[in-house]
Amino acid sequence: MHYDLIIIGMGLSGLMAAKTAVEAGKKALIIGKGMGCLTLFSNTIDVFGKITETTRLRDDLSRWIYDHPEHPYGKVGVEKIEEALCSFNTFFRPPYTFQSRNETNSLIPTGIGTFRPTYLIPSTMMRGIALKEKKTLVIGFKGYKDFYSQRLADSFECRGTTLSLPESPSTEITATALARWMEQPSFREFIGTEVKKQIRDEELIGFPAVLGVNDPMGVRKDLEKKTGVSVFEIPVLPPSIPGMRIFNRFKERLIQRGVTFLMGYSVSKATLKDKRCEGIEILHPPVTTSYSADHYVLATGRFMGGGLKADREKISDPVFNLPVSQPGSQEKWFEKSFFDEHPIHRTGILTDSSLHPIDEKGELILENVRVAGTILSGHHFLEEKSREGIEIATGYWAAKQALN
Amino acid sequence: MNLIAKAKYLDEKGRPFRDWLLTHSYLYGQIGAFFSPILNRLFKNAVVKWIAESILRIDRRRELPVYQSETFRQWFRSHPSKGQRKIAYFYGCYINTNEVEVGKATVQVLEANGFEVFLPPQECCGIPMLGNGDFNGAKKMALKNVPSLLQTIRSGYDIIFSSTSCGHMIKHEYSRLLNIPGSEEVAEHLLDLFEFLRNLRENGNLNTHFKELPLKVAYFAPCHLRSLGIGLPALEILRLIPGLQIDNIEADCCGLGGTFGFKKEKYEISQEIGKDLKEAIDRLNPEIVLTDCEGCRMQIRHLTGLKVLHPIQILRDALLQGIDKEVER
Numbered sequence: 164m165h166y167d168l169i170i171i172g173m174g175l176s177g178l179m180a181a182k183t184a185v186e187a188g189k190k191a192l193i194i195g196k197g198m199g200c201l202t203l204f205s206n207t208i209d210v211f212g213k214i215t216e217t218t219r220l221r222d223d224l225s226r227w228i229y230d231h232p233e234h235p236y237g238k239v240g241v242e243k244i245e246e247a248l249c250s251f252n253t254f255f256r257p258p259y260t261f262q263s264r265n266e267t268n269s270l271i272p273t274g275i276g277t278f279r280p281t282y283l284i285p286s287t288m289m290r291g292i293a294l295k296e297k298k299t300l301v302i303g304f305k306g307y308k309d310f311y312s313q314r315l316a317d318s319f320e321c322r323g324t325t326l327s328l329p330e331s332p333s334t335e336i337t338a339t340a341l342a343r344w345m346e347q348p349s350f351r352e353f354i355g356t357e358v359k360k361q362i363r364d365e366e367l368i369g370f371p372a373v374l375g376v377n378d379p380m381g382v383r384k385d386l387e388k389k390t391g392v393s394v395f396e397i398p399v400l401p402p403s404i405p406g407m408r409i410f411n412r413f414k415e416r417l418i419q420r421g422v423t424f425l426m427g428y429s430v431s432k433a434t435l436k437d438k439r440c441e442g443i444e445i446l447h448p449p450v451t452t453s454y455s456a457d458h459y460v461l462a463t464g465r466f467m468g469g470g471l472k473a474d475r476e477k478i479s480d481p482v483f484n485l486p487v488s489q490p491g492s493q494e495k496w497f498e499k500s501f502f503d504e505h506p507i508h509r510t511g512i513l514t515d516s517s518l519h520p521i522d523e524k525g526e527l528i529l530e531n532v533r534v535a536g537t538i539l540s541g542h543h544f545l546e547e548k549s550r551e552g553i554e555i556a557t558g559y560w561a562a563k564q565a566l567n
Numbered sequence: 568m569n570l571i572a573k574a575k576y577l578d579e580k581g582r583p584f585r586d587w588l589l590t591h592s593y594l595y596g597q598i599g600a601f602f603s604p605i606l607n608r609l610f611k612n613a614v615v616k617w618i619a620e621s622i623l624r625i626d627r628r629r630e631l632p633v634y635q636s637e638t639f640r641q642w643f644r645s646h647p648s649k650g651q652r653k654i655a656y657f658y659g660c661y662i663n664t665n666e667v668e669v670g671k672a673t674v675q676v677l678e679a680n681g682f683e684v685f686l687p688p689q690e691c692c693g694i695p696m697l698g699n700g701d702f703n704g705a706k707k708m709a710l711k712n713v714p715s716l717l718q719t720i721r722s723g724y725d726i727i728f729s730s731t732s733c734g735h736m737i738k739h740e741y742s743r744l745l746n747i748p749g750s751e752e753v754a755e756h757l758l759d760l761f762e763f764l765r766n767l768r769e770n771g772n773l774n775t776h777f778k779e780l781p782l783k784v785a786y787f788a789p790c791h792l793r794s795l796g797i798g799l800p801a802l803e804i805l806r807l808i809p810g811l812q813i814d815n816i817e818a819d820c821c822g823l824g825g826t827f828g829f830k831k832e833k834y835e836i837s838q839e840i841g842k843d844l845k846e847a848i849d850r851l852n853p854e855i856v857l858t859d860c861e862g863c864r865m866q867i868r869h870l871t872g873l874k875v876l877h878p879i880q881i882l883r884d885a886l887l888q889g890i891d892k893e894v895e896r
Contacts (some may be wrong), residue, residue, distance in 0.1 A: 423798040447796045449751040451740045
């Protein structure tokens with residue numbers, strides 16, 4: 164089969180590239196090993212959390228980019244970053260949308276008891292910003308080990324309580340199970356009644372971000388009706404239910420628009436000739452299927468997503484075997500302390516300004532391949548708090564340029 | 568891994584008669600078709616269902632598959648297939664004795680695209696046995712099918728299947744799980760029906776003279792289709808039909824799991840798994856549900872009471888005016 168664009172990787176950057184392609188009327192194929200890391204980490208949309216000024220993020224970012232042209236943001240530019248974020252937002256219609264507050268970063272409470280700066284916030288989490296000003300009750304569930312309400316209450320200087328659930332089949336409860344139960348009216352009835360008993364004079368109730376996968380605003384509204392108090396979600400440790408919501412929405416919309424989804428398969432071979440990718444193969448034993456396209460986007464992520472592999476000597480990209488910038492041999496990859504800045508976080512694929520892969524000398528390697536997402540070099544998304552922003556902006560921009 | 572463990576356990580402990588009955592429909596399907604007027608009435612009889620439940624532990628809340636008096640093979644024998652090129656069809660047991668209409672529609676659509684259809688000698692693919700941990704039984708079937716299918720492809724013909732379960736079994740499990748010699752070669756030339764039609768379209772050879780079909784339908788991709796790794800070709804092709812409003816059902820598994828959902832002790836969990844699917848269908852509110860797998864079709868009929876067809880039946884209706892309208896269920 165031949166496509167206009169083949170996207171390798173099903174994380175946020177790959178999904179954005181597919182969205183951009185199909186909206187330009189192009190025939191797109193997206194291949195992913197699994198659901199992508201979106202369902203692990205992403206709760207809100209970080210763009211550049213490192214900047215905590217109260218002016219517009221756009222202006223600060225614009226200044227920062229000027230000094231950092233090698234950063235993925237430097238290659239995309241502020242205008243296109245904004246365009247990309249707008250495009251992301253068009254997949255989310257009220258009541259569940261992603262908004263910034265006054266176009267600046269906001270601090271929202273997290274499931275490990277910190278306040279974290281982020282840019283676009285889903286509707287269910289928005290009210291968490293007011294946690295410091297309003298009396299709040301944080302709800303945990305017995306057996307749900309990634310969210311200790313008591314510990315959070317200490318950090319947030321509010322009150323916390325842990326509910327015991329009836330008929331829970333095992334002593335350990337996962338976020339996914341809780342999210343499914345939350346979608347059942349009978350479960351919400353129980354939660355509503357139990358929470359109401361605990362409320363004293365609180366004006367806000369914080370739940371872990373498990374208020375259902377399909378209709379979180381409906382679940383929230385129902386809980387508010389039953390408790391009589393405003394409810395918000397607090398982002399939690401992986402897996403991420405809000406990330407699953409983003410993934411599901413993209414998958415549904417993209418299939419609806421005709422994108423071909425191959426989930427659960429990885430590229431077994433890429434045929435390269437004269438600086439071009441001529442086709443890829445997917446081995447599904449015992450059958451090998453070939454696909455070709457005019458353009459390709461590589462958006463396979465970093466080590467967690469399987470986009471980068473490391474052995475004792477070298478870090479490599481298993482799809483196109485592109486050169487990966489790396490900080491010397493293994494002893495230079497890590498610092499002694501966990502919280503130090505480890506050079507390995509900065510490794511990645513080098514690209515030119517239009518996201519084509521290049522080698523260390525700046526020579527173009529593949530002219531019909533573009534690279535998007537966290538696999539790119541020149542950023543440190545953990546420290547910058549820029550993961551989703553980089554994914555959305557580069558995924559959008561890679562596809563946009565490929566198809567122009 | 569689960570299947571291998573199950574097979575070992577049952578090898579040691581022995582298999583219940585129910586497993587035999589659920590996995591050997593290929594043996595009694597013909598007889599079933601012959602006695603269909605009596606059997607079908609019996610299958611709906613509360614007393615018979617009560618007996619089936621008490622003795623065989625087949626849940627009485629399940630509708631038992633109804634047999635048709637004329638099998639697909641019998642129909643095909645009196646059907647002269649004509650076309651410029653030849654294509655082989657692996658139809659599967661269920662199409663032969665229970666949903667003949669799907670087989671007819673497949674043949675008609677292929678003929679409308681200029682293909683002469685022929686049926687290579689074939690037996691049950693063996694998936695019901697594999698699913699119930701009877702590796703030897705499944706191997707026996709595979710060893711009968713592979714030589715016949717090999718001969719077909721070595722004569723230069725591709726083989727298509729309309730049942731994603733039979734297709735997945737032959738294409739991927741014959742080699743990986745059962746180590747059947749020659750199965751790799753078969754797999755290379757075995758295609759899903761809609762995958763085949765999609766390839767025709769890619770080369771500009773698909774007959775797209777569709778009449779308008781003002782229907783609201785919903786499509787469900789069966790698990791075995793998803794594990795074929797070919798995307799959703801039926802959805803891609805059906806979208807070409809003017810007037811047809813088609814939604815993709817966002818749900819995971821129908822919950823029937825082949826013969827699993829027929830077992831009394833598994834009925835509840837089978838319904839629980841299917842709940843997401845039922846809710847997704849309710850939200851879309853279609854007139855007809857389409858899906859490529861016979862198991863899913865049975866389960867969706869059971870869950871929703873809606874009319875459920877194979878997507879090829881809709882394509883046939885869009886392609887051929889008024890011929891052989893499918894039988895109302």
